[in-house]
Amino acid sequence: DVVMTQSPLSLPVTLGQPASISCRSSQSLVHSDGNTYLNWFQQRPGQSPRRLIYKVANRDSGVPDRFSGSGSGTDFTLKISRVEAEDVGVFYCVQGTYWPFTFGPGTKVDIK
Amino acid sequence: EVQLVESGGGLVQPGGSLRLSCAASGFTFSSHWMSWVRQAPGKGLEWVATIKQDGSEEHYVGSVKGRFIISRDNAKNSLYLQMNSLRVEDMAVYYCTRDQLNYWGQGTLVTVSS
Numbered sequence: 001d002v003v004m005t006q007s008p009l010s011l012p013v014t015l016g017q018p019a020s021i022s023c024r025s026s027q028s029l030v031h032s033d034g035n036t037y038l039n040w041f042q043q044r045p046g047q048s049p050r051r052l053i054y055k056v057a058n059r060d061s062g063v064p065d066r067f068s069g070s071g072s073g074t075d076f077t078l079k080i081s082r083v084e085a086e087d088v089g090v091f092y093c094v095q096g097t098y099w100p101f102t103f104g105p106g107t108k109v110d111i112k
Numbered sequence: 113e114v115q116l117v118e119s120g121g122g123l124v125q126p127g128g129s130l131r132l133s134c135a136a137s138g139f140t141f142s143s144h145w146m147s148w149v150r151q152a153p154g155k156g157l158e159w160v161a162t163i164k165q166d167g168s169e170e171h172y173v174g175s176v177k178g179r180f181i182i183s184r185d186n187a188k189n190s191l192y193l194q195m196n197s198l199r200v201e202d203m204a205v206y207y208c209t210r211d212q213l214n215y216w217g218q219g220t221l222v223t224v225s226s
Contacts, residue, residue, distance in 0.1 A: 039212055051212075096212045100173045
């Protein structure tokens with residue numbers, strides 16, 4: 001199975017400041033169809049997860065443009081340009097290239 | 113509006129069985145892969161199983177292979193998860209999701225305890 005790692009696992013942030021989360025996979029996530037199925041999710045406290053970014057860098061509908069994804073192969077990054085209070089929660093990366101899909105352990109973001 | 117509504121969770125003893133359901137609306141159900149993802153109390157997310165649009169292909173995480181069965185009824189716009197030989201470690205909130213996990217339900221809690 002593909003192992004997903006994230007760093008940091010805990011990220012205290014200052015409102016209005018940028019934040020960045022790293023995600024790495026144990027093997028390249030490039031699918032045979034040429035796509036890279038690396039997605040990012042946010043789970044706010046007490047809520048279901050919601051997808052923010054799909055295929056590395058594509059924002060889902062309704063996701064603020066302060067969220068951006070980048071990377072390739074095995075190294076990926078989620079960036080928040082200016083953290084807002086509603087951004088607290090746990091962020092997960094997940095690979096959907098290989099069966100079984102696998103999630104990273106999550107990065108807990110809270111306000112300093 | 114896409115809606116996924118899970119049901120069927122509850123308390124079950126170790127070794128018991130439970131069937132989860134997910135009622136889908138707001139999209140053409142038969143055109144989409146569907147999945148179950150779970151989250152144990154206080155833990156991270158774990159993908160459980162996925163089924164192809166016509167039910168011809170299924171995939172499972174190793175820990176549930178041979179015990180869980182994912183199925184669907186496209187005429188009823190419904191997804192199911194038959195869970196057998198339940199273990200304490202299967203206790204979690206189970207979410208119904210679509211495609212590359214782009215839509216999620218509110219989840220249904222499965223408690224496995226004697």
